[in-house]
Amino acid sequence: MHSIKTTIAAVLAATFATTLVSLPAFAQDAGTLKKVKETGVITLGHRESSIPFSFYDDKQQVIGYSQEFMLKAVDAIKADQKLAKLDVKLMPVTSANRITLIQNGTIDIECGSTTNNSERQKQVGFSNTIFVIGTKLMAKKDSGIKDFADLAGKNVVTTAGTTSERLLRKMNEDKKMGMNVISAKDHGESFLTLETGRAVAFMMDDALLYGEMAKAKRASDWVVVGTAQSKEAYGCMLRKDDASFKKVVDGAIAQVMASGEAVKIYNKWFMNPIPPKGLNLDMPLSDEMKALYKAPNDKAFE
Amino acid sequence: MGYSWNWDVLLQPSATGDGTYLGWMFYGFKMTIGLSLSAWLMALILGALVGVLRTVPNKALSGLAAAYVELFRNIPLLVQLFIWYFVLPELAPAALGDAFKQSNPIVQQFVSALLCLGFFTSARVAEQVRSGINSLPRGQKNAALAIGFTLAQAYRYVMLPMAFRLVVPPLTSEFLNIFKNSAVCSTIGLLELAAEGRQLVDYTAQPYESFIAVTLAYVLINVVVMFAMRRVEAQVRVPGYMGGH
Numbered sequence: 394m395h396s397i398k399t400t401i402a403a404v405l406a407a408t409f410a411t412t413l414v415s416l417p418a419f420a421q422d423a424g425t426l427k428k429v430k431e432t433g434v435i436t437l438g439h440r441e442s443s444i445p446f447s448f449y450d451d452k453q454q455v456i457g458y459s460q461e462f463m464l465k466a467v468d469a470i471k472a473d474q475k476l477a478k479l480d481v482k483l484m485p486v487t488s489a490n491r492i493t494l495i496q497n498g499t500i501d502i503e504c505g506s507t508t509n510n511s512e513r514q515k516q517v518g519f520s521n522t523i524f525v526i527g528t529k530l531m532a533k534k535d536s537g538i539k540d541f542a543d544l545a546g547k548n549v550v551t552t553a554g555t556t557s558e559r560l561l562r563k564m565n566e567d568k569k570m571g572m573n574v575i576s577a578k579d580h581g582e583s584f585l586t587l588e589t590g591r592a593v594a595f596m597m598d599d600a601l602l603y604g605e606m607a608k609a610k611r612a613s614d615w616v617v618v619g620t621a622q623s624k625e626a627y628g629c630m631l632r633k634d635d636a637s638f639k640k641v642v643d644g645a646i647a648q649v650m651a652s653g654e655a656v657k658i659y660n661k662w663f664m665n666p667i668p669p670k671g672l673n674l675d676m677p678l679s680d681e682m683k684a685l686y687k688a689p690n691d692k693a694f695e
Numbered sequence: 696m697g698y699s700w701n702w703d704v705l706l707q708p709s710a711t712g713d714g715t716y717l718g719w720m721f722y723g724f725k726m727t728i729g730l731s732l733s734a735w736l737m738a739l740i741l742g743a744l745v746g747v748l749r750t751v752p753n754k755a756l757s758g759l760a761a762a763y764v765e766l767f768r769n770i771p772l773l774v775q776l777f778i779w780y781f782v783l784p785e786l787a788p789a790a791l792g793d794a795f796k797q798s799n800p801i802v803q804q805f806v807s808a809l810l811c812l813g814f815f816t817s818a819r820v821a822e823q824v825r826s827g828i829n830s831l832p833r834g835q836k837n838a839a840l841a842i843g844f845t846l847a848q849a850y851r852y853v854m855l856p857m858a859f860r861l862v863v864p865p866l867t868s869e870f871l872n873i874f875k876n877s878a879v880c881s882t883i884g885l886l887e888l889a890a891e892g893r894q895l896v897d898y899t900a901q902p903y904e905s906f907i908a909v910t911l912a913y914v915l916i917n918v919v920v921m922f923a924m925r926r927v928e929a930q931v932r933v934p935g936y937m938g939g940h
Contacts, residue, residue, distance in 0.1 A: 489893045493902045496698055515699060516900045548800055553884070554897035562711035575800045576884050576894075589785065591796045591803070 425501050425631070425638040430474045437463055438486040438494060438503030438630070442581045444604030445662040446524070446627070447505040451669050455483055458662040462523045462646060463504035463629060469645035470638075487579065488554035492516055495630050502642065504629040506601060508556050509693040518639055519628035521646040521689045525681040526598040527621025528557045531587065531606065534616045538594050541619055550575040550592035552583045557596045560622050580605055598625065600663070600676065607672035624681065624694045647689040655686050704899045705908065716895055723891030724912055730808055730887060731874045737813030738873065742820025743859070747850065749825040760821070767818035772879050775815055780807040780883045800884065808880035816873050820866065827862035828854055860931045867924040874916050888912055 429435045439455045440447040446459040471479045484500050491507060494500045495517050502520075509519040532538035541564065551557045553576035565572045575592055577583040584605040587595040595602065602617045609615055629646075631639055649655050656678070661667075663676045705717045748760035767775070780803070784792040795803060831854055839849035881890035892909035896902040 489896060492896070492900055496902075512900050548797065553890075553893065559710050559898065562713075566712045573800045576886075576890075578882050578884070585781065589781070589796060590793060591800065 425635050426470070426474060426641065428498075429470060429479070429501065430476065433476065433478060434480040434482060435467060435470065435502070436482040436484055436500045437467070438484055438491055438500035438505070439463070440487075440505035441485045442579055443506040443601060444580075444607060445667050445674060446600070446604075448604075456668065458658060459504040459506065459523060459627070459629075461658050461662075462649065463502060465649050466502065466504070466520070466629065466642045466645040469641050469648070473641045488552070491630065495632055498632075501638075502629055502631055506598065506627055507630050508625040509628040509691070510556070510625075510695050511693060513630075514633075514693065516633065518631040518633045518635060519691055519693070520631060520639060520642040521691045522626040522628050522685055523646060524600065524627040525679065525685055525694075526600050526625050526627065528560060528596060528623050528625070529599045529602060529617055529621055530594045530596050530619040531584075531602040531615055531617050532594040533614055536593055539618055541622070544572050544594055545570040546572065547594070548573045548575060548592040549594050549596060550577055550583045550586040551596045552577055552580050555597065556623065556625060557598065561596050564622070581608070584608065596622075600674075603663075603674040603676050607667065607670060607674060612672055626692065626694055628691060643689075643691065650686045650689045698903065700904070701901055702904055704901050704904060707899075710898050716899060719891050719894060720888070720908060720912065723886055723888040723909075726886060727874065727877050727888040727912075728916065730805065730812065730880065730885070731877045734809050734812035734816060734877070735870060735873050737809065738816035738820050738869075741813065741817035743824055744821075745817065746821035746824025747828065747855070749821060750828045752846070764818045764821050767814045768822070772811070772815055772876055773882065776807065776811040776879055776883060779811045780804070801886075804880070804883050804885040807883060808877070808885050812873060812876060812880070815876070816869060819869050819872075823862045823865045823869065824858065826865075827858035830861060831857055857933065860933050861936075863924070863928050863931050867921070867928070870924060871917050871920055874920065875913065 439460060440457075442448050443457070443459075445457050447455065447457040447463075450456050467479065467481060470476075484494070486494055486500065486503060486505070488507075491500075491503050491505070492513065495503060504520075504523065506524075507513075507519075509522065513519070530538065530541065530544075537543065549561060549572050551561050551574065558574070558576055561572070561574055564570065565574060575586055577586050580597065580601055583595050583597065586592050588609065595605070596619075597605075599617055599621070606612050606615050606617070629642060631642065649658070659678060659682070663674050663678075666673050705720070706715055708714070709716050709719060745760045745763050748756050749764065751757055770778075784795050786792075787795070835853055835857070836849055839853040840846070844852065877887055878889035880887055881893065884890070886894070888909055892905050895905035895908075899905065
């Protein structure tokens with residue numbers, strides 16, 4: 394809880410500092426590679442509870458599928474710049490502050506569960522896609538919720554600042570479904586809202602839903618249902634217009650996918666027991682993911 | 696750092712098709728004001744009561760009031776909010792807890808936030824009221840009792856009319872604080888001003904415009920409160936007391 398306040402404080406401070414101080418410097422190129430080479434430091438943005446992409450294990454170490462890709466990219470940067478030593482700093486980010494922290498230079502790259510879309514491309518750059526998800530629902534097995542149509546007039550939770558929130562609110566408005574949409578602060582809190590009976594369903598990226606299930610008191614009580622409302626491409630977030638940096642990161646991701654290592658990383662996080670409870674997400678490799686591994690790209694779905 | 700400014704974004708229709716982004720901000724603005732004013736009313740009533748009780752000779756009553764103040768003043772606001780919103784509904788009898796949890800989420804969030812802010816601020820108001828009463832010369836109370844007032848009458852007709860006027864200036868800062876503290880309630884999903892600011896960032900990817908707009912809105916609220924309270928302070932100032940200038 395302490396970290397929420399400090400993060401908000403950090404964002405506000407950064408907002409003002411950059412607004413006031415660096416207005417004239419807007420024209421400069423991002424030049425992340427140069428900065429990394431000169432300082433010998435790279436700062437990675439990670440998530441705290443995006444299971445299994447980027448989260449803390451029981452020893453407060455950052456682990457996850459996206460984290461492994463990010464570390465591969467760091468290795469590539471180190472090799473590309475021929476650095477003997479590269480100091481890697483980790484900084485937790487939230488969906489609300491990650492864009493700002495990339496822009497103001499607090500973090501250099503963020504691989505978590507960030508969707509690459511056209512709106513965000515106006516502000517930040519994205520690497521090659523590392524994961525493709527669909528937005529679905531999680532509900533209690535015996536709740537009778539089978540698809541989005543069953544949600545009319547009910548309380549539904551989603552996480553603030555996500556594409557799911559946008560889709561859910563739009564669906565509610567367009568189809569006049571009379572849902573009460575609860576926007577929780579993070580995925581953990583969304584699931585708590587579902588688990589305590591405040592909401593009948595939780596809309597989120599399917600992989601994250603399976604991740605929350607892994608944390609549940611009784612995972613067998615829950616089920617992921619519904620037709621995917623959208624497909625989304627997760628990418629690593631970089632600064633905008635930083636072609637040299639993007640090239641190195643893209644290259645690293647393409648290399649991991651071409652070498653077959655990506656499938657191993659996938660199996661490690663989605664087909665095997667993972668921390669914190671040793672639960673197996675058991676989420677087989679989708680056709681979209683197979684296509685991605687075959688032909689790495691940085692295309693957004695929307 | 697390649698930021699593209701776009702203030703027009705505030706006037707654009709929102710992505711969910713329910714008005715403009717400025718409309719969202721206005722909703723949050725109203726929520727912040729509604730929440731803060733109702734919590735302030737609750738804090739004033741409870742705080743005045745508890746503050747008076749802290750000064751009465753009865754040890755049991757003043758002890759109880761002291762415990763109340765310490766309880767609400769010493770637990771961080773955010774923790775209190777989570778207790779009201781997440782923990783208490785689970786501890787309540789199942790039927791009552793479920794009824795609350797299945798009600799409209801805006802009502803749940805507003806009620807939890809109101810109780811949290813109201814009780815937290817009431818403890819702080821109580822301390823101001825207590826120090827106001829204690830700052831009165833002891834002779835006032837003794838004189839009131841000596842001419843035959845009961846203790847209740849001494850409070851009602853002699854001490855409180857003075858004490859309440861003395862505590863208006865320190866209460867101004869508590870009043871300002873309650874608006875700022877209400878931002879904490881965005882953590883339980885209540886769409887007040889700070890939460891709408893965050894929503895704007897998420898939906899428009901224009902964090903600077905959003906945060907600046909929100910900051911200005913808070914400044915506006917606090918400037919209005921400050922001017923209003925200056926007027927009140929001037930009205931209630933005790934002539935010739937505490938070197939009124």
